[in-house]
Amino acid sequence: MGFFSFLKRKKTDPFAGRREHLLEHGRITDGMIIDTETKPNGDEIVFYVYSLNGVDFESSELLSEEQRSDPLKFAPGAKVAIRYDSRNQGNSTLA
Numbered sequence: 001m002g003f004f005s006f007l008k009r010k011k012t013d014p015f016a017g018r019r020e021h022l023l024e025h026g027r028i029t030d031g032m033i034i035d036t037e038t039k040p041n042g043d044e045i046v047f048y049v050y051s052l053n054g055v056d057f058e059s060s061e062l063l064s065e066e067q068r069s070d071p072l073k074f075a076p077g078a079k080v081a082i083r084y085d086s087r088n089q090g091n092s093t094l095a
Contacts, residue, residue: 018093023093025085027085032077033080036074048061055089057090057092081094083095
């Protein structure tokens with residue numbers, strides 16, 4: 001493998017599988033949607049907050065097609081389940 005082959009290789013996504021791992025192994029806590037944003041291409045991002053051990057965490061996530069089918073579930077003020085990594089509590093996803 002030459003130097004240029006090394007530069008041309010596909011970049012691996014370090015976050016690929018993160019959501020699946022959290023859904024399978026993450027702990028569950030309660031959170032609340034604080035805001036939503038719709039991009040010009042139709043993608044919807046939700047911003048949510050959750051608290052663990054007296055620390056507030058704020059995060060955002062791009063909704064999947066399945067999640068966008070139920071807009072009231074992810075409306076601002078809605079209570080949602082959050083899956084988080086117990087070793088890195090800032091690593092979370094919507095359950």
